[in-house]
Amino acid sequence: MTPRPLDPANLALAPKALLHDHLDGGLRPATVLELAHDCGYTELPADDQVALATWFRDAADSGSLERYLETFAHTVAVMQTASALERVARECVEDLAADGVVYAEVRFAPEQHLENGLTLDEVVESVLAGFAKGEVDAAGRGRPIVVRALVTAMRHAARSREIAELAVRFRGRGVVGFDIAGAEAGNPPTRHLDAFEYMRASNARFTIHAGEAFGLPSIHEALAYCGCDRLGHGVRVIDDITLPPGVTPASHSFDGAVLGDIAATVRDKRIPLELCPSSNVQTGAVASLADHPFNILARLRFRVTVNTDNRLMSDTCMSNEFKVLVDHFGYGWTDLERFTLNAMKSAFLHFDDRIRIIDEVIKPGYAVLIG
Numbered sequence: 524m525t526p527r528p529l530d531p532a533n534l535a536l537a538p539k540a541l542l543h544d545h546l547d548g549g550l551r552p553a554t555v556l557e558l559a560h561d562c563g564y565t566e567l568p569a570d571d572q573v574a575l576a577t578w579f580r581d582a583a584d585s586g587s588l589e590r591y592l593e594t595f596a597h598t599v600a601v602m603q604t605a606s607a608l609e610r611v612a613r614e615c616v617e618d619l620a621a622d623g624v625v626y627a628e629v630r631f632a633p634e635q636h637l638e639n640g641l642t643l644d645e646v647v648e649s650v651l652a653g654f655a656k657g658e659v660d661a662a663g664r665g666r667p668i669v670v671r672a673l674v675t676a677m678r679h680a681a682r683s684r685e686i687a688e689l690a691v692r693f694r695g696r697g698v699v700g701f702d703i704a705g706a707e708a709g710n711p712p713t714r715h716l717d718a719f720e721y722m723r724a725s726n727a728r729f730t731i732h733a734g735e736a737f738g739l740p741s742i743h744e745a746l747a748y749c750g751c752d753r754l755g756h757g758v759r760v761i762d763d764i765t766l767p768p769g770v771t772p773a774s775h776s777f778d779g780a781v782l783g784d785i786a787a788t789v790r791d792k793r794i795p796l797e798l799c800p801s802s803n804v805q806t807g808a809v810a811s812l813a814d815h816p817f818n819i820l821a822r823l824r825f826r827v828t829v830n831t832d833n834r835l836m837s838d839t840c841m842s843n844e845f846k847v848l849v850d851h852f853g854y855g856w857t858d859l860e861r862f863t864l865n866a867m868k869s870a871f872l873h874f875d876d877r878i879r880i881i882d883e884v885i886k887p888g889y890a891v892l893i894g
């Protein structure tokens with residue numbers, strides 16, 4: 524048997540698990556335009572789909588997380604009603620399923636969707652209703668997918684404890700965890716310690732955006748003080764690794780690399796890294812895709828996962844993130860399967876549900892591709 528070619532059609536067929544995707548960063552350009560029209564939002568920077576898609580990608584391609592985040596003003600503005608939220612959530616599931624994603628955790632910040640009078644609970648209910656419809660539609664199209672929500676608090680704001688309580692209130696109804704996002708510099712994870720303590724005391728799971736726009740101190744706080752289950756990005760953990768002489772980011776071996784205490788803890792505890800290659804370049808977390816430490820971390824056996832972050836802003840999808848990694852680092856199907864298993868093992872879904880997807884969907888799917 525020979526392996527199937529690693530071409531776009533087969534990459535789209537490969538079962539994929541996605542842990543880090545923002546609902547307000549994944550709208551279809553056409554939907555942004557229609558929702559803006561419906562709600563009378565007149566600030567969009569372009570008025571046709573192609574120009575709008577280009578604007579988002581170019582504006583996000585800023586080299587700065589703060590400027591990258593400014594682009595969300597336009598998507599959040601058109602996501603202020605129950606019907607808009609439900610539609611965006613449903614389309615998100617459809618788009619992920621069409622791309623071969625079989626499990627996804629999609630995050631959003633309910634506190635950003637209250638401008639027209641929705642309550643926090645109504646925001647979550649609307650999104651969950653959209654996810655449920657999307658799952659039914661996708662199954663009907665022969666692309667079954669399981670989608671769960673992560674509820675995010677904005678790290679510059681002061682509602683994280685309330686949002687953590689919201690996440691726990693909706694546990695078992697489609698929300699599987701909690702996160703903080705937004706500008707990292709100046710807003711360290713320990714500002715939100717009470718929220719994380721509440722999550723831990725509730726036996727609930729959380730990830731923290733850390734080590735993206737700020738380095739090791741942020742990762743250290745997220746792990747040592749907050750006790751996060753996963754790291755959102757965590758890409759700057761590379762700053763705590765001394766590489767042997769003569770290697771490049773695309774080398775096949777990093778034997779002799781020396782890990783500092785933070786990097787060693789991340790690896791020893793199997794803390795999943797939610798790496799988002801394209802987004803990391805846009806925000807300036809890494810200089811270029813060729814310089815991305817994904818391959819170093821993968822070959823040093825960190826628990827790396829592949830993610831989209833914001834499909835609209837990065838003009839990407841899971842298949843494309845896989846392709847980028849294949850092109851730069853020469854991965855084959857068994858590598859892509861390993862990254863997918865890493866993600867599925869790290870999901871906030873219950874253990875038996877994770878095992879079912881691994882055994883019934885992911886392993887058989889890659890067996891066909893590996894040949």
Ligand SMILES: O=c1[nH]cnc2c1ncn2[C@H]1C[C@H](O)[C@@H](CO)O1
Binds near residue numbers: 832
């Ligand atoms: O990569 C990111 N880092 C920090 N914050 C982010 C990133 N991508 C999106 N966000 C913010 C902007 C969104 O409005 C918010 C909730 O999804 O999360």
Ligand SMILES: [Zn+2]
Binds near residue numbers: 543732832
């Ligand atoms: Zn993110």
